[in-house]
Amino acid sequence: xxxxxxxxxxxxxxxxxxxxxxxxxxxxxxxxxxxxxxxxxxxxxxxxxxxxxxxxxxxxxxxxxxxxxxxxxxxxxxxxxxxxxxxxxxxxxxxxxxxxxxxxxxxxxxxxxxxxxxxxxxxxxxxxxxxxxxxxxxxxxxxxxxxxxxxxxxxxxxxxxxxxxxxxxxxxxxxxxxxxxxxxxxxxxxxxxxxxxxxxxxxxxxxxxxxxxxxxxxxxxxxxxxxxxxxxxxxxxxxxxxxxxx
Numbered sequence: 661x662x663x664x665x666x667x668x669x670x671x672x673x674x675x676x677x678x679x680x681x682x683x684x685x686x687x688x689x690x691x692x693x694x695x696x697x698x699x700x701x702x703x704x705x706x707x708x709x710x711x712x713x714x715x716x717x718x719x720x721x722x723x724x725x726x727x728x729x730x731x732x733x734x735x736x737x738x739x740x741x742x743x744x745x746x747x748x749x750x751x752x753x754x755x756x757x758x759x760x761x762x763x764x765x766x767x768x769x770x771x772x773x774x775x776x777x778x779x780x781x782x783x784x785x786x787x788x789x790x791x792x793x794x795x796x797x798x799x800x801x802x803x804x805x806x807x808x809x810x811x812x813x814x815x816x817x818x819x820x821x822x823x824x825x826x827x828x829x830x831x832x833x834x835x836x837x838x839x840x841x842x843x844x845x846x847x848x849x850x851x852x853x854x855x856x857x858x859x860x861x862x863x864x865x866x867x868x869x870x871x872x873x874x875x876x877x878x879x880x881x882x883x884x885x886x887x888x889x890x891x892x893x894x895x896x897x898x899x900x901x902x903x904x905x906x
Contacts, residue, residue, distance in 0.1 A: 674870060675889055679711035682842050682874060683732060688741035690727050690897075701727035703897035704741070711842065714869045715876045716885035719894035728894065729878050733766055733845045734758045746842060763791055767836025771848035773828045775820045781807060782816040785835045792839065806834035810864060826857035833864060837873075844868065846877040850884055862887050 690702040701724045709715060709732075719725040730736040731743065734750055737758070743750040745761060753761070762768075767788075775784045782803050789799035807816050810830040820828050829849065836844050846865065850858035866887065869875055877888060885891050886905075893901040 676712050676869070676872070678713050681708045682711050682746055683707075683709040684742075684744045685731070685738075686742040688731065688738040688743060690724075690731065690736070691739045700897050702731070702738070705897070705899055707892065707899065707902065709843075709874070709876065711874050712869075712872055713874055713876075714865075714887070714889045716888035716891045717876065717878045717894065718880065718882070718885050718891060719900075722896075723894040724897040725878055725894050727897075729845065729847060729876070732843075732876060733768065734761045763788060764839065765842045767839065767841040767844045769829070769832050769836045769844065769846040769849050771851040773820070773832045773852070775828060775831060777820050780817045780819050781812060781823070781831045781834075784820075784831055785838050788835060788839050802838050803834070806838040807831070809837065810834045824857070825853050826860055829853060829857075829861050830864065833861075833868075837868070842874060844873055844875045846875065848879055849877060850879075850881070858884075 685708075686706050688702055688705045689700065692699045692701060705724075705728065717725050717728060727736070731738060734745065734753075735758075737743070737753065738751055741751065745765065748761070750758070750761065776787075782800070785803040785806050786799050789802060794802070804813075804816060807813060810833050812827060812830050812834065815823060815827060820831070823831065829852075833844075849865065850861055853861060862884065865875055865877070875888070877885075879885050890902070890904045892899060893903075
């Protein structure tokens with residue numbers, strides 16, 4: 661058996677019934693102008709994602725998966741097509757409205773952690789709550805609860821350089837959870853981790869799914885993707901396959 665972070669057991673995954681549709685995109689196209697050339701990153705993608713789904717997005721370089729994830733995370737808007745998030749029309753939103761959706765509804769987990777190096781774990785987790793205008797006492801309580809939930813109750817006052825890679829990723833996951841978002845968006849969550857730590861992070865994502873969180877994960881590793889209950893495969897800006905398993 662491989663010792664990669666992908667090797668943890670996925671033979672009998674727990675399947676939870678999905679809830680109502682939280683994301684719906686229809687015939688979404690995204691193009692970029694590069695000088696005189698027009699590049700189509702997405703070429704008419706249609707899909708829905710329901711609450712309490714565990715979805716992996718895969719595809720080779722240039723397939724459009726990063727563009728799709730930026731779209732799902734409200735970091736970008738489509739050139740054409742429709743996108744609704746929890747019934748709200750994202751395709752027509754302003755930058756400020758998109759920022760509000762991101763802060764209220766989406767928790768991001770990045771491969772590179774994106775933690776403030778001079779701030780301790782507690783302050784890093786508090787950041788989304790500061791942006792949301794949550795009072796100091798309440799945001800501290802929520803941040804503490806989020807760190808306890810990911811097993812870092814004894815590391816709250818440590819700075820990133822005092823934490824292992826896996827602990828840093830746990831801080832990033834706690835930050836993603838602190839606002840009780842509709843969606844957790846994880847971009848290569850094990851990419852910067854060693855094998856053992858990658859297994860631990862995948863087990864944590866599994867636990868979050870068991871608690872009712874909706875998880876969308878981008879990965880280039882097939883065995884990591886197998887932890888998800890649904891895999892969407894992209895190629896040349898189109899959905900090549902959309903598979904549900906388990």
